[in-house]
Amino acid sequence: EDQVTQSPEALRLQEGESSSLNCSYTVSGLRGLFWYRQDPGKGPEFLFTLYSAGEEKEKERLKATLTKKESFLHITAPKPEDSATYLCAVQIVSNTGKLIFGQGTTLQVKP
Amino acid sequence: NAGVTQTPKFQVLKTGQSMTLQCAQDMNHEYMSWYRQDPGMGLRLIHYSVGAGITDQGEVPNGYNVSRSTTEDFPLRLLSAAPSQTSVYFCASSYRREGYGYTFGSGTRLTVV
Numbered sequence: 001e002d003q004v005t006q007s008p009e010a011l012r013l014q015e016g017e018s019s020s021l022n023c024s025y026t027v028s029g030l031r032g033l034f035w036y037r038q039d040p041g042k043g044p045e046f047l048f049t050l051y052s053a054g055e056e057k058e059k060e061r062l063k064a065t066l067t068k069k070e071s072f073l074h075i076t077a078p079k080p081e082d083s084a085t086y087l088c089a090v091q092i093v094s095n096t097g098k099l100i101f102g103q104g105t106t107l108q109v110k111p
Numbered sequence: 112n113a114g115v116t117q118t119p120k121f122q123v124l125k126t127g128q129s130m131t132l133q134c135a136q137d138m139n140h141e142y143m144s145w146y147r148q149d150p151g152m153g154l155r156l157i158h159y160s161v162g163a164g165i166t167d168q169g170e171v172p173n174g175y176n177v178s179r180s181t182t183e184d185f186p187l188r189l190l191s192a193a194p195s196q197t198s199v200y201f202c203a204s205s206y207r208r209e210g211y212g213y214t215f216g217s218g219t220r221l222t223v224v
Contacts, residue, residue, distance in 0.1 A: 031209050043115075043201050043215035044154075051210070087154070097142055097161070097208035098169060101154040 006102035023088030117216035134202030143185040
């Protein structure tokens, strides 16, 4: 069964304290892995797409990496405005284009 | 460039009522989809469309209908609302079915009493 698991469920950091969020996946055929940011009461906002193991993408304080079994979202020197829920989603090779989402990691960055 | 626009933002229905959630995108995206987000269940695909006139079922389609008469619009119809359909609904669009990041709308929070 295709599955995506994110850890931890919640993460509290002090401003400037770097950390990583994990997304592990078990799928039949990976088309792409996506990271989204979701603020309370809003829709997910696209951050990155990773297509193959070894690939890395960066945006400001965020860096996403991909292996054959998991992806990491590294947050360097976070600021309070980075507080949000981060969602990982996998797209498998299929007719539907469906994204299989993890449960998300809720990040709180305290000043 | 508005992106993906969903209306209404909030709605309360009585069991058995019907309604339509509206979704429009102005990015000329071929692929559009509807997801529902529930605590502990994550986001799940309801219906999707790969182009005007073409729709198909996703993971949780029961109780919902869709149509796609234009590239821009993809409404979701609840036929006879049930409390189990209380959820937050998101419309998302993408340039193509696979390999591209989705753009999500801001969501409709639906409560069925």
